[in-house]
């Protein structure tokens with residue numbers, strides 16, 4: 001595996017690459033969720049490129065960017081074991097040349113509901129950095145997890161709206177054996193908080209059972225979910241279709257049920273695609 005630290009080097013190498021390129025953009029602190037994206041890229045492409053870049057523009061001023069877990073040595077090892085060809089780890093000054101750059105705006109509605117409402121400006125930063133990375137890497141396929149469902153949807157929309165010749169591959173959520181969705185933030189949870197956080201996946205599992213038994217009413221499902229998560233500080237429970245429009249009636253194969261909540265000081269998100 002070759003580690004690339006500069007944009008110039010990436011651009012030089014990229015010119016010589018032939019075949020399909022699978023790209024997995026990350027902010028580091030890699031876990032099983034990332035590993036499954038990388039494995040998917042490895043199986044389906046000639047070349048695999050992973051990026052690790054802790055992108056400052058997607059953090060709000062009150063969000064502690066400095067506290068985001070940094071695990072460069074472990075991340076490099078994971079990428080090597082997953083047979084990544086190139087690991088791109090640029091620094092902030094090369095990715096952002098000034099504070100007055102041309103920027104990209106998330107769509108006015110779907111970019112500013114749910115996560116976008118709680119974290120205004122977050123998706124502008126995500127789309128800005130992903131577009132930069134796409135322009136540098138020029139992948140054939142780019143891999144994103146369904147756990148960040150809104151991010152995935154907005155990136156797919158960007159690719160469509162800006163005519164980028166990239167296939168976005170949606171990858172399933174990877175969970176711990178007890179159901180907790182894998183996240184770089186899980187390491188902040190105390191033992192007690194981790195136990196409490198299981199109410200999130202419990203409530204999502206309940207929705208599958210309820211829908212299988214015939215329940216379709218979104219309000220009823222939300223009420224039951226909130227009951228299961230009564231020990232948590234729930235920010236939102238949303239039931240939407242794949243266009244991110246709120247729905248009253250569950251449509252099988254076209255529904256996503258999303259949760260954001262705080263467990264102690266840690267903000268977690270999770271969802272279920274039905």
Ligand code: PAF
Nearest residue numbers: 025026027055126129148
């Ligand atoms: O999902 C993430 O880790 C980040 O939002 C991404 C897509 C790497 C952009 O910084």
